[in-house]
Amino acid sequence: MRPAPQLIVLTIGQGLAGGLAVAFAALWSIHPTSATVADTLVLMALAAAGIGGIASVFHMHHMQAARYILRRLKTSWLSREALTTAWFGGALAVLAVWTLFIPEKGTGYLVWLWLTVALGLLAMWVTAMLYATIPAVLSWHTPVTVLSLLSVGLLSGGAAAGIAAPFDAPPYQVFVVALMVLAVWTLLVKGLHWRHFHEAHGRLRAETGTGLPFAPYRLQDTGTTKPPYRTQTQVAPIIPDHMRHTATATVVVLMVLAPVLFLILTLTAHVRAWSIIAAIAVLVGAVAERWLFFADATHSSRVFFVDESRHPARVGTVQTAARRAVKRTQPPTVSQ
Amino acid sequence: MQLTIITDLNKCVGCKSCQVSCKEHNTSGAFGPVPDNAPYQDPDGMWWNRIVTMESGEFPNTSVMYLPKACMHCYDAPCVPVCPTGASYKRDDNGVVLIDYDTCIGCQLCMWACPYGVREFDEEEGVVKKCTLCIDRLEDESLPDHDRQPACVQSCPTHARTFGDLDDPTSEVSRLVQERQGFGLLPELGARPSVHYLPRRPAPSPVDRETLDEALKERY
Numbered sequence: 001m002r003p004a005p006q007l008i009v010l011t012i013g014q015g016l017a018g019g020l021a022v023a024f025a026a027l028w029s030i031h032p033t034s035a036t037v038a039d040t041l042v043l044m045a046l047a048a049a050g051i052g053g054i055a056s057v058f059h060m061h062h063m064q065a066a067r068y069i070l071r072r073l074k075t076s077w078l079s080r081e082a083l084t085t086a087w088f089g090g091a092l093a094v095l096a097v098w099t100l101f102i103p104e105k106g107t108g109y110l111v112w113l114w115l116t117v118a119l120g121l122l123a124m125w126v127t128a129m130l131y132a133t134i135p136a137v138l139s140w141h142t143p144v145t146v147l148s149l150l151s152v153g154l155l156s157g158g159a160a161a162g163i164a165a166p167f168d169a170p171p172y173q174v175f176v177v178a179l180m181v182l183a184v185w186t187l188l189v190k191g192l193h194w195r196h197f198h199e200a201h202g203r204l205r206a207e208t209g210t211g212l213p214f215a216p217y218r219l220q221d222t223g224t225t226k227p228p229y230r231t232q233t234q235v236a237p238i239i240p241d242h243m244r245h246t247a248t249a250t251v252v253v254l255m256v257l258a259p260v261l262f263l264i265l266t267l268t269a270h271v272r273a274w275s276i277i278a279a280i281a282v283l284v285g286a287v288a289e290r291w292l293f294f295a296d297a298t299h300s301s302r303v304f305f306v307d308e309s310r311h312p313a314r315v316g317t318v319q320t321a322a323r324r325a326v327k328r329t330q331p332p333t334v335s336q
Numbered sequence: 337m338q339l340t341i342i343t344d345l346n347k348c349v350g351c352k353s354c355q356v357s358c359k360e361h362n363t364s365g366a367f368g369p370v371p372d373n374a375p376y377q378d379p380d381g382m383w384w385n386r387i388v389t390m391e392s393g394e395f396p397n398t399s400v401m402y403l404p405k406a407c408m409h410c411y412d413a414p415c416v417p418v419c420p421t422g423a424s425y426k427r428d429d430n431g432v433v434l435i436d437y438d439t440c441i442g443c444q445l446c447m448w449a450c451p452y453g454v455r456e457f458d459e460e461e462g463v464v465k466k467c468t469l470c471i472d473r474l475e476d477e478s479l480p481d482h483d484r485q486p487a488c489v490q491s492c493p494t495h496a497r498t499f500g501d502l503d504d505p506t507s508e509v510s511r512l513v514q515e516r517q518g519f520g521l522l523p524e525l526g527a528r529p530s531v532h533y534l535p536r537r538p539a540p541s542p543v544d545r546e547t548l549d550e551a552l553k554e555r556y
Contacts (some may be wrong), residue, residue, distance in 0.1 A: 001448075061457075061459075062440055063441075065440055068420075068421035068422065069420045070420070071422045071439075072422050075417035076417060076419060076420045078420040079421075082420065135414065135451070135525050136448065136449055136451040208521065208522050208524055210390055210403055217390050217391070217392050218392070219388070220390060220391050221389035222388060223389070225380065228453070228456060230373060230459075232456055232457070233447070234453065300452075300453075300525060301450070301451060301454075303522075304405060304453060
């Protein structure tokens with residue numbers, strides 16, 4: 001599948017905002033933070049939600065119809081996503097106004113804070129369900145997708161909150177340890193998710209996809225001058241192994257291993273720079289994770305555009321033609 | 337009523353006349369255009385009907401099959417419930433799945449939801465388009481009866497495609513599906529496609545001359 005940058009920004013922004021809200025609510029509930037910390041965290045969450053919201057606008061290619069987007073709340077997870085994300089953004093905006101301009105922060109503030117967290121988690125869950133409930137995208141059609149999107153969102157938001165969280169207050173140690181546990185949990189979830197992605201490649205069923213009685217199958221012609229990679233983003237060519245491995249390693253190192261190391265350094269050395277580096281590493285890792293989530297996803301219609309594995313065609317396909325063209329440009333070798 | 341097309345895979349010769357006639361009719365039809373990108377330099381365009389050519393079996397016992405692939409007009413069309421604006425809908429009176437371009441926001445979620453990859457995105461208009469079963473022809477009362485059928489069915493030189501109502505047990509398409517084990521693609525994904533294919537008859541096993549002579553001797 002061809003990754004759409006606006007979807008990467010949208011899902012990361014929403015997860016970041018939700019994670020920041022959860023982290024701030026947790027810190028505030030244990031021990032109210034200073035006004036500066038509260039202002040910083042809430043503004044960061046609002047900015048992340050705003051960036052995600054702006055990105056979602058760019059994903060609509062026919063803006064005149066945007067007013068109809070809530071028509072199918074009964075069946076469409078995208079309608080629900082639009083509604084719940086708007087609720088979350090609204091609650092976050094009210095929270096920001098309260099945090100910045102109203103000094104009174106009693107029980108009412110705490111209730112609103114947790115209501116915002118609940119709406120943030122709801123929006124993240126609905127977004128994750130949008131992907132997990134599409135049977136045709138074999139890689140995403142699993143409950144692990146929901147766990148994955150929620151975990152990455154909470155981890156990125158938590159790490160971002162570490163930038164502003166107070167060092168000397170007792171909750172900070174608990175917060176950092178919880179963040180490290182969350183990082184390890186996210187790694188486990190991602191491991192399960194990638195395993196599902198790997199299995200999805202093998203679940204393309206040429207027998208049922210084409211009804212041919214004799215295996216193996218080889219694609220000779222996709223029907224037109226080019227396969228529909230331009231008009232059908234869901235069948236964009238599968239990414240090469242080296243690219244998948246590089247992206248996976250980037251996610252593991254930047255989103256899990258490096259942040260854990262930097263958070264330990266933050267705890268021991270009490271230098272804020274380490275927590276900032278940890279947050280940046282998690283964010284870059286989250287971008288790599290989300291890119292891989294889209295780029296490596298297997299859609300069922302790919303069965304009409306690939307050979308059956310282990311039995312590649314010797315004629316006709318675009319890929320083999322391209323390989324032949326490359327070979328033609330290389331100097332001839334002497335046969336044995 | 338569920339209008340549909342049945343394709344006999346034994347008769348399809350992969351000439352792509354259905355593919356071309358689909359594009360020809362619909363590019364100027366009510367649901368068009370079916371646009372091309374850089375048609376005179378590096379042609380790449382939208383097609384609502386694509387003929388996939390596949391080879392199967394091991395050499396020397398191989399065969400080639402042509403699979404015309406357009407919208408399956410599924411009974412449980414997965415593209416319909418995911419659409420946030422209701423632009424994607426299935427007509428109650430004839431079962432045809434259509435898109436209202438005025439309310440489509442171009443989010444492409446329906447393209448992900450469709451198991452068959454038959455919906456295509458029009459970058460110019462920012463909407464998703466697909467086969468309409470030539471609904472503009474079917475409902476055009478000014479056309480003679482023999483023209484009120486999909487362009488792909490009308491243009492097929494081998495009469496591999498048959499058009500009709502699958503919900504009517506007395507129709508030709510129902511009879512073909514019932515008598516010749518018509519099948520739909522990717523049934524495991526639960527979309528219940530209305531478009532069916534008639535399976536290819538298995539190729540006879542290769543027999544050499546000596547085996548044939550022995551068999552004849554034993555028998556006679």
